[in-house]
Structures are given as C-alpha cells and as structure tokens.
Amino acid sequence: MIEFEHVGKRYGGRFEALSNIDFRVRRGEMVFLTGHSGAGKSSLLRLLMRLERPSRGRVLVAGHDIDRLHVSQVPYYRRQIGVVFQDHQLLFDRSVFDNVALPLTIQGMEPHEAARRVRAALDKVGLLYREKALPIELSTGEQQRVGIARAVVNKPALLLADEPTGNLDPQLSTDIMTLFEDFNRIGTTVMVASHDLALITRLRHRILRLREGRLVADEEAA
Amino acid sequence: MREAQPRHTSMRGARGQRPRKGSQLRAWARHHRAMCRDSATRLIRHPLASLLTMLAIAIALILPAGLWLTLDSARLLDAELDESATLTAYLEQAVGDAEAGRVTEALRAHEGVAEARLITAEAGMREFQESLGLEDALARLENNPLPASVVISPRDTAPEEVEQLAGALEEVSGVDEVRLDLAWLERLRRLAELGQRLVLALGGLFGLGVLLIVGNTIRLSVESRRQEIEVVTLIGATHAFVRRPFLYSGAWYGLGGGLLAWMLLSLGGHWLASPVTALAESYGADYRMPSLDWLGSAVLLFSSTLLGWSGAWVAVNRHLADIRPR
Numbered sequence: 171m172i173e174f175e176h177v178g179k180r181y182g183g184r185f186e187a188l189s190n191i192d193f194r195v196r197r198g199e200m201v202f203l204t205g206h207s208g209a210g211k212s213s214l215l216r217l218l219m220r221l222e223r224p225s226r227g228r229v230l231v232a233g234h235d236i237d238r239l240h241v242s243q244v245p246y247y248r249r250q251i252g253v254v255f256q257d258h259q260l261l262f263d264r265s266v267f268d269n270v271a272l273p274l275t276i277q278g279m280e281p282h283e284a285a286r287r288v289r290a291a292l293d294k295v296g297l298l299y300r301e302k303a304l305p306i307e308l309s310t311g312e313q314q315r316v317g318i319a320r321a322v323v324n325k326p327a328l329l330l331a332d333e334p335t336g337n338l339d340p341q342l343s344t345d346i347m348t349l350f351e352d353f354n355r356i357g358t359t360v361m362v363a364s365h366d367l368a369l370i371t372r373l374r375h376r377i378l379r380l381r382e383g384r385l386v387a388d389e390e391a392a
Numbered sequence: 393m394r395e396a397q398p399r400h401t402s403m404r405g406a407r408g409q410r411p412r413k414g415s416q417l418r419a420w421a422r423h424h425r426a427m428c429r430d431s432a433t434r435l436i437r438h439p440l441a442s443l444l445t446m447l448a449i450a451i452a453l454i455l456p457a458g459l460w461l462t463l464d465s466a467r468l469l470d471a472e473l474d475e476s477a478t479l480t481a482y483l484e485q486a487v488g489d490a491e492a493g494r495v496t497e498a499l500r501a502h503e504g505v506a507e508a509r510l511i512t513a514e515a516g517m518r519e520f521q522e523s524l525g526l527e528d529a530l531a532r533l534e535n536n537p538l539p540a541s542v543v544i545s546p547r548d549t550a551p552e553e554v555e556q557l558a559g560a561l562e563e564v565s566g567v568d569e570v571r572l573d574l575a576w577l578e579r580l581r582r583l584a585e586l587g588q589r590l591v592l593a594l595g596g597l598f599g600l601g602v603l604l605i606v607g608n609t610i611r612l613s614v615e616s617r618r619q620e621i622e623v624v625t626l627i628g629a630t631h632a633f634v635r636r637p638f639l640y641s642g643a644w645y646g647l648g649g650g651l652l653a654w655m656l657l658s659l660g661g662h663w664l665a666s667p668v669t670a671l672a673e674s675y676g677a678d679y680r681m682p683s684l685d686w687l688g689s690a691v692l693l694f695s696s697t698l699l700g701w702s703g704a705w706v707a708v709n710r711h712l713a714d715i716r717p718r
C-alpha cells in the first residue's frame with residue numbers, strides 16, 4: 171500500500187529532515203511511527219498526503235508515484251486518504267455534523283446519503299448525540315473524535331493520524347487507539363504517528379522508529 | 393462505522409477516480425446553488441460593510457455611465473443634424489430667372505441629389521433682409537448683389553460623399569460655386585468622437601477601479617477564511633471548490649454596486665431634469681434628460697456583475713497561491 175524508496179526530504183538549505191527512508195507497508199496493515207520531537211514523523215506523513223514533495227527518492231501509494239500526480243489530480247488523491255490531524259483542524263463556525271460532512275460535501279455527495287454516512291461515523295466514535303453542537307462546546311478528546319469521524323466518513327483505504335492522542339489522558343488515548351484498531355480490522359491500512367511509547371508498545375503492532383530523520387528500527391508486531 | 397467496509401478495500405487507484413458524469417453535474421449544480429445562497433447571507437450578515445463596498449462600486453460606475461448617457465443623447469442630436477446637411481449652389485450672376493429654373497432641373501437630375509429648391513435672387517434678398525433687419529441699408533443698393541441659389545439635399549449625407557457631390561455639381565453649367573456647411577457638423581462629429589473615447593477611457597479606468605475595490609474586499613475575506621480554506625484543501629477540495637464562494641461574493645458585490653449606480657443615476661436624472669429642460673427651452677431646443685432604458689440598465693447591471701466576479705477571480709487566485717496548508 172505504501173512504499174518509501176530511499177526518500178529524502180530537505181527543507182530549504184542543507185538540513186535534511188528525512189534521509190534515506192526506505193520501507194513498505196502492506197495493505198490492511200497497522201503501523202506506528204515513533205521518534206523524538208523533530209525526528210521527522212510529521213514530515214513523513216506530510217509526504218504521504220502530498221503536502222510536501224520528496225527531495226529525493228519516491229513515495230508510492232497503491233503502486234502510484236504520488237510525486238507524479240498532476241496538481242489537478244491531487245485533490246482527488248487526498249479524498250482517498252483519511253487524515254487525523256494533531257490539532258484536529260475542525261471548523262469552529264460549523265456544527266459537529268457539518269464538520270464531519272465536509273469531505274462528502276467536497277465530493278458533492280447527495281445530501282441524504284451523506285447524512286446517513288455522517289451519522290454512522292459519529293455513532294462509531296460515540297458522538298452521535300452531539301451532532302448539533304459546535305466544536306468549541308466539546309472537550310479536547312471529543313474534538314479529537316470528531317476529527318477521527320471526519321477522517322473515516324469517506325471510508326478511506328488509508329488512514330493517517332499525526333499524534334491523535336497528543337494531550338489526552340491515558341484512558342482516552344487507549345480508547346482512540348482502539349478505534350483505530352477497529353478500522354484496521356475492517357481492512358483499512360492505518361499509520362499512526364505517536365511518541366507515546368508506553369501506549370504503542372502495549373498495542374502490539376509494527377513500529378517504525380525515526381531518529382534525526384533516519385529510520386533506525388522497524389519492529390514487526392510481536 | 394457500523395456498515396461493514398469490504399475487507400479488501402482497494403485504493404481506487406492513486407490517480408483518483410471522479411464520480412460519474414450525471415451525478416457529478418448534479419453535485420456541481422448543488423454546490424453552485426449552495427454557494428450562491430451562502431455568499432449572499434454572508435454579505436447580509438455585515439450589511440454596513442457590504443453596503444459601503446457596493447457604494448464605492450456604484451460611485452466608480454456612475455461617471456462613465458452618466459457620460460455615456462449624455463453622449464447617447466448627443467448622438468441622437470447629430471442624427472437629426474444629418475438630415476439638415478444641405479448644399480447651396482450659387483448660380484452665376486448672369487443667369488436669369490428662366491435659365492435658373494433649367495439649371496435647377498439639371499441639378500435635380502443628378503443622381504446624388506435628393507431634392508433641389510431654387511431661391512431666386514429676389515427671394516434670397518428678401519430672406520437676407522428679414523434675417524438681418526438691414527432693409528434700409530440694402531434697399532439703397534441699386535443692383536441686387538446676391539446671385540440666385542439652389543438649396544440641395546444630398547441623398548448620402550456622409551461627409552466624403554457630400555464633398556464629392558459638391559465637386560460634381562460645380563461642373564454643371566450655370567453654377568458658380570457650391571458651398572457646403574459641413575465644417576460645424578464635422579466639428580460636432582469630432583466632439584462626439586472625443587466623447588466616445590472619453591467614455592471608453594473612463595470606463596476602462598473606473599472598471600479597473602471596480603476590480604480593485606472588489607479585489608481588495610475579497611482579499612480580506614479570503615484572509616478571514618484562511619483556516620477554512622486550509623482545512624478543505626487538506627481534505628481534498630479542488631481550487632474551483634474553494635474559489636466558488638468568493639466568486640459569488642464578488643458577483644453579488646458587483647450586482648449590488650450596479651443596482652445602486654442605477655438608482656443614483658435615475659435619482660440624479662430626475663433631479664436635473666427640470667432645470668436642464670428649462671435651459672434647453674430658453675435656447676428654443678427640445679431636449680429631454682437622457683435616462684437609462686431597459687437595454688442600458690441590463691448592460692449596466694451585467695457589466696457590473698461581471699466586473700465584480702472578475703475582481704474576485706483575480707484576488708482569489710492571487711491569494712490562494714499564498715495559502716498552503718500547514
């Protein structure tokens with residue numbers, strides 16, 4: 171599903187945020203990405219979302235070199251991956267329902283069908299009863315779950331998450347990781363960046379470790 | 393998610409598949425409707441700010457539109473003048489009354505002549521005396537110094553044609569000289585042309601002004617919705633999708649500005665009408681204040697809407713390039 175072939179990423183000058191990253195993720199796999207702050211986790215995910223382009227090497231998703239997508243194709247590519255952002259990127263002037271519906275609105279899905287899917291996604295993250303609320307009225311954990319609902323509402327084949335449990339308490343963090351495992355169980359390929367080592371080692375999935383932009387360990391699920 | 397996702401979901405090809413044509417078209421129309429409504433509500437939510445922008449647009453539109461109206465009525469004037477464009481053929485002094493009749497016939501027979509009317513030497517003298525009130529002074533003259541003349545209406549009133557005709561008529565025997573009173577007509581035409589160019593120049597300049605006004609307003613609203621733009625771009629919105637609400641806002645601003653300009657023009661027209669008519673009457677002219685007709689109004693509203701839309705287009709494209717999701 172994901173292939174990094176000797177990928178390097180430079181920002182501006184000579185400093186390499188990522189260097190010689192080389193790994194594969196199979197379809198339906200669940201992978202954690204970890205490393206110290208500034209190790210390059212977000213950079214790697216941004217390459218996958220094609221928010222950045224590699225300075226070196228190739229990034230392939232489903233067999234396609236995403237660097238070769240034409241600008242006009244990029245939006246259609248992004249619609250196929252669900253992304254959970256560290257700062258959840260919700261729109262605070264719209265209801266929870268409208269936030270989750272956003273990817274479907276962008277695709278121009280028929281409103282009835284969209285509403286059905288939005289409710290299903292909200293139900294899955296346990297927030298169906300808050301659909302009319304504004305994000306500002308929710309707790310941080312609830313906001314994060316709205317972000318997850320939005321990421322999965324389009325049933326993406328690939329789900330990316332950057333620090334989804336950033337500043338949540340341990341119980342909530344576990345709940346959210348369990349949610350990702352649920353999606354993985356129905357076939358979604360999942361990649362989660364997190365520095366919460368205690369939590370991710372407990373979950374027994376493959377772990378990719380980054381240090382100063384290099385892939386220093388690739389531990390298969392125990 | 394409750395509904396099970398197929399176990400082996402395939403990435404539908406990284407190139408991305410677009411939905412089928414029919415539903416795509418419906419979705420597109422739906423989004424247009426939604427954005428048209430949405431951008432209107434946004435303007436209404438800030439009535440004063442919107443009104444000020446529209447007023448600025450209206451003011452920029454009024455000057456060229458007003459000038460155009462004036463010019464339009466002036467053009468009507470010069471069409472009337474065209475009909476009165478005449479030539480005067482002065483006959484040789486030696487030509488007597490009987491021969492004058494024959495010369496007139498000859499002139500009338502020319503293909504370029506629509507009508508020819510003889511003014512005998514005496515008739516010409518009488519007219520002259522009456523118009524100048526110089527009866528006494530002229531009565532003392534023993535011989536009538538005026539020649540007989542023929543007033544000719546040309547078929548074609550275009551200046552070059554008339555000039556050519558004048559040359560041809562001078563060849564007719566018995567004709568001394570053909571005069572055309574075209575100089576002042578020509579001057580008026582030049583004036584009209586100048587007016588037209590002024591309207592074009594002012595129209596261009598103030599049109600640019602409208603673009604800038606709308607552009608600046610849209611730039612601010614793009615800036616204020618920056619986060620929203622970033623988020624929708626992150627989750628796969630196309631440029632067209634992001635641009636759409638702003639284009640509609642621009643069009644609404646343009647339309648609003650056009651309507652205001654139309655109202656101000658009508659009001660101004662009414663306000664000026666009675667003094668202008670009175671002034672024209674004192675000169676013995678029948679001049680009505682020009683006003684926008686249906687077509688003129690439609691052109692005004694359409695072009696202002698188009699200007700607003702284009703201003704938004706330029707602004708959005710300029711500023712979307714700066715917005716890159718973090």
Ligand SMILES: Nc1ncnc2c1ncn2[C@@H]1O[C@H](COP(=O)(O)OP(=O)(O)OP(=O)(O)O)[C@@H](O)[C@H]1O
Nearest residue numbers: 181182187205206207208209210211212213214365
């Ligand atoms: N847009 C950018 N321009 C310049 N340098 C950048 C940019 N984005 C990231 N970097 C640099 O690249 C390196 C890797 O950053 P990245 O955000 O990928 O780290 P991270 O592993 O996600 O860290 P954290 O755990 O703190 O989020 C950092 O040194 C950062 O300063």
Ligand SMILES: [Mg+2]
Nearest residue numbers: 211212213332
């Ligand atoms: Mg990061």
